[in-house]
Every structure is written in C-alpha cells, then in structure tokens.
Amino acid sequence: MSYVKFQRMRKRDCYLKQQWFMKALCQDTVISLQDGKVRIDHSKSYCSSKESESKNSFSVVELNSYVLVEHASGFQVTWDKQATAMIKLNAYWKHKVNGMCGNNNGDIKDEFMGRDGSKKSNANDMGNSWRQDSTCLETKAQVSPCDKNPYCKTWAMSRCQIIKDDTFKDCHPKVDPMYYYDACIREACVCDMEGKYLGLCSCVANYAHACMARGVCVNWRNPDLCPTYCDYYNKRGENIWHYEPCGLANVKTCSNQDLVDTFSPFLEGCYPRCPPDAPYLDSNVRKCVQLSHCSCNHNGQTIAPNSKIQDQCNREW
Structure with missing residues (x-):
C-alpha cells in the first residue's frame, strides 16, 4: 500500500x-x-x-x-x-x-x-x-508563524515539548520526533486561539498515530492537553462510551464492517461497549442498536431504518 x-x-x-x-x-x-x-x-x-x-x-x-x-x-x-x-x-x-x-x-x-x-x-x-479556482490567490513565500507572532513561541515550545519528552520515549527510536516537533511549533504559533490549539493537538496526534503504526501505543492526552471527553455521549446513568488511545478491535457496526475492522484497531477516540441486546454501533446517531434498527447515511443526511431515498442518478434506494 x-x-x-x-x-x-x-x-x-x-x-x-x-x-x-x-x-x-x-x-x-x-x-x-x-x-x-x-x-x-x-x-x-x-x-x-x-x-x-x-x-x-x-x-x-x-x-x-x-x-x-x-x-x-x-x-x-x-x-x-x-x-x-x-x-x-x-x-x-x-x-x-x-x-x-x-x-x-x-x-x-x-x-x-x-x-x-x-x-x-x-x-x-x-x-x-494545481489551483482549481482562478479566484484563489497564489501562495507566496510565507513568514514563519513564530516570526510573525513571537509572543506565541515560548508557549508553543512548552506545549510541543511533549513530543520529545518521556511520554513518547518508547517511540523515539522508531519514529524521529523532530519532524513532528518542528511542525507542532509552527502550527502552535498561529495568532488565534482556535487555530493554535487545533494545530498543536493535530501534530501531537499525528505523531501518536505514527507511533501506533510502528507498534507503540502512547496514551498522551490529559485534561490539560487536548482532552477528549467521551462521557459526553453517555446518557445519565450510562457507562457505554470510553476513550481508547490506540483504537479498539472487534467493533460491530451498522456500516461497512470490513472497513471498520481495518481501521478501528489503529484510530484513537471514543468507542462504545455495546450491551448484548444492542450489539451494533450506529455511528450516524452514536447509539448501540439492534441490527434491524440501523440507520444509513447519504451525503451527510441520516436516513432512518426502512426509509427510501433518491440519489443523484434518480434511482431509489
């Protein structure tokens, strides 16, 4: 591949x-x-x-x-x-x-x-x-975000240090951290808060994903750094959704099972532990359901079970 x-x-x-x-x-x-x-x-x-x-x-x-x-x-x-x-x-x-x-x-x-x-x-x-739209301006040589926003550099270096510290020490011999660290510094030096945290978290997550691809699982997120709150998806009194730093195998879903089986053991995130009476994950509504209650998705629209739609070729599904 x-x-x-x-x-x-x-x-x-x-x-x-x-x-x-x-x-x-x-x-x-x-x-x-x-x-x-x-x-x-x-x-x-x-x-x-x-x-x-x-x-x-x-x-x-x-x-x-x-x-x-x-x-x-x-x-x-x-x-x-x-x-x-x-x-x-x-x-x-x-x-x-x-x-x-x-x-x-x-x-x-x-x-x-x-x-x-x-x-x-x-x-x-x-x-x-490769510009597709003539109204899109050409990209010129850009100033480094840390040069443009020097007041962000100290913060960026401090937060991105996690890539080089002991949290990822088992991965360092297998995946060089410097490429990801340098990218993290650049991304974390942007001027707006949303972009700053998005760039930081994406770069650290990318390094963790590269480590996972080499067989090293790193549970790096915490409440102070790029937290993931899976409990948000639990209804009151439920304990179904849990964070898995290195994915979860054998997740039964309503969707393409072969595709899910290929990726779920390697993708971090919130995964359900579905009960026996509702063993399938319906990712469209984030619920555990019986197979007969599975919904579908068409171009971002959730289709209820046993419903029909008409596609762009005017065919009924």
Whole structure:
C-alpha cells in the first residue's frame, strides 16, 4: 500500500475561524470534505456509466472522531473532520494519480510535479500550479508563524515539548520526533486561539498515530492537553462510551464492517461497549442498536431504518 498524509493549508492572515476544505477528484466523482461532513457528487456521465450500477462503489463510515471513505477500486480516505486526512492507495493506483499528494510511483524525488508535467523547485510553485479556482490567490513565500507572532513561541515550545519528552520515549527510536516537533511549533504559533490549539493537538496526534503504526501505543492526552471527553455521549446513568488511545478491535457496526475492522484497531477516540441486546454501533446517531434498527447515511443526511431515498442518478434506494 502507499500512504499520503496531508494537512489543511492555512490562510495567509489570521481569522477568528478557520475552515478546512478538501476536494478529491475521481474520474466522474467529486469527494468533498468540509465542516465535518463528507459529500460525494457524481457528474451526469457517471449516471450512465457501468460503475453507477453498483450501489456499493463508495462507502462512507463515521468512526468516533473520524470519517472513512472507501472506493471499490482500491483507495481509502481517513479524515479527522478537522486538520488531517490520509489517503491510502492499493497497487492498482500506482502511476495513475497526480496532484498535490504526488503520483504514487514509489519515488519521493519527483513529488513536486506541477499540472504541466514539469518538476517544481518548491512546494509553493507546485501547489500554485494545481489551483482549481482562478479566484484563489497564489501562495507566496510565507513568514514563519513564530516570526510573525513571537509572543506565541515560548508557549508553543512548552506545549510541543511533549513530543520529545518521556511520554513518547518508547517511540523515539522508531519514529524521529523532530519532524513532528518542528511542525507542532509552527502550527502552535498561529495568532488565534482556535487555530493554535487545533494545530498543536493535530501534530501531537499525528505523531501518536505514527507511533501506533510502528507498534507503540502512547496514551498522551490529559485534561490539560487536548482532552477528549467521551462521557459526553453517555446518557445519565450510562457507562457505554470510553476513550481508547490506540483504537479498539472487534467493533460491530451498522456500516461497512470490513472497513471498520481495518481501521478501528489503529484510530484513537471514543468507542462504545455495546450491551448484548444492542450489539451494533450506529455511528450516524452514536447509539448501540439492534441490527434491524440501523440507520444509513447519504451525503451527510441520516436516513432512518426502512426509509427510501433518491440519489443523484434518480434511482431509489
């Protein structure tokens, strides 16, 4: 498999709110990730294609704080609904993709290929060549956030130090912490509070995920640093939802079980311990239910059990 991980591109100036938005183009289909929701839009030509005959070509599953998108041809997108997404491609896609995430040919030396097929000298030139919207301004060489906001640097260094300290000591020999530490400093030096904490927490979480991929589980979150409050999902008197720092295997769900089985042992977050009389997790409503009570999800809309919808190709499901 080939992995490509990327983060949102920060706007040039600081705003009270920052939005993360991504579009992935797949033949006649656009996958949009925005505001914590996944939307899949097909072109008119898709509806007359052979692929449209399969209702299972795309699968979208919510798993705790992540969204998983899978296509039958062999690519998967994992998104944390905020700042980080990961694309996983199988061997079929080797030499068959291009864009901001590279060409999946196994050669890291030619990752900066522009839209015109020429190799760019830096990330800015490469990114600018792939602009989809002419109204989007070209990115210029940017000032380091810590130089722009020097008053944030001390705070950033103090908070990001966790990546280099004893909390992750078992992982240091397997995953170099400096790349993640430097990225954490840059992200934590932004000027607004929301972006500061989002950048910090995303970078530390990315390092923890890289450690988990190398077999090292690190329970790094605490009430003072990027806390996760799973008890929010428990009704009064319940004790179903619990935080799992390194995922949880054997989670029964209403959705694509194979996809969940692939990722749940590696994704941190809130997981339920469903009772025997309601053993399936309905991630659309975050409840444990019987299989017959499972809902569905279509382009961010929850569909009640035994209901029918009409898709973009005017077919009834």
